[in-house]
Amino acid sequence: MGQARFIIARAIPLTALFALVTYTALTIQPYVSDSPIFNKTLGLSSPLIIGDDNLYTNLTAIITNAVLIAITYLVLARSKPRIGSVRYSLGIVAVYAILSATLYLVITTKPTYACTSIPMNLDSMTIFMASMVIGLATPLVYTHERRWKIDGDWKPLLFTLYASIVVGSLIIDVATALALHSIPRLIPRACASSVTIGYYGPIDGLVIVPLLGLLAGYAVVSITADKQWPETPGLRF
Numbered sequence: 244m245g246q247a248r249f250i251i252a253r254a255i256p257l258t259a260l261f262a263l264v265t266y267t268a269l270t271i272q273p274y275v276s277d278s279p280i281f282n283k284t285l286g287l288s289s290p291l292i293i294g295d296d297n298l299y300t301n302l303t304a305i306i307t308n309a310v311l312i313a314i315t316y317l318v319l320a321r322s323k324p325r326i327g328s329v330r331y332s333l334g335i336v337a338v339y340a341i342l343s344a345t346l347y348l349v350i351t352t353k354p355t356y357a358c359t360s361i362p363m364n365l366d367s368m369t370i371f372m373a374s375m376v377i378g379l380a381t382p383l384v385y386t387h388e389r390r391w392k393i394d395g396d397w398k399p400l401l402f403t404l405y406a407s408i409v410v411g412s413l414i415i416d417v418a419t420a421l422a423l424h425s426i427p428r429l430i431p432r433a434c435a436s437s438v439t440i441g442y443y444g445p446i447d448g449l450v451i452v453p454l455l456g457l458l459a460g461y462a463v464v465s466i467t468a469d470k471q472w473p474e475t476p477g478l479r480f
Contacts (some may be wrong), residue, residue, distance in 0.1 A: 268451045297437045298424045304441030304449040308409050320402035328403040339411025343418035350422035357426040366419040370412045374452045378459030397464050405457040412449050
């Protein structure tokens, strides 16, 4: 009973914080993406958009993620042991790869949807849901794996979680872009429009959702860390 109360007491403020951050991110995203300055900066004429044959890559999203990964590494994982992190990371990326292959098949088997917002909505929902579930669930799986047992210093786990979610989100985004890019070849008369990997830039699921996934994992690991090592508060860096 005492453990249940402890977990609930820790979960309530972390859940409230997570809900607030999620709501804020989803609220500001449409306003920012509809901003003329934003569109002008990240439009196809931007020097940070590269590509050819109507398939482009938004370097803003890639660069932003690289910077965030570097910062996360310096804060969480520099000079820290990373026990089992490779297998853990590959497992997360494999989940995203399976989802991206499924998403690719769904889009290409319904080419008529290419002219609608359905493919991009599927892309966003898949990235969002996968990142949230993985962020919440995998730390629990990790802590129950004997060979990967977390000790009092679990911060490298969070870095691995964040980096893996970023890579997985990019895989899904690339799969969606390639699927949309192949539509005119499947149906020559289908509408053909330019496809951009990381279309929404730094507020896209390539950046915002991985951070939310990291926060979700942080909440779970904080609770489990405090439960297993009360002398080392889970929220302390």
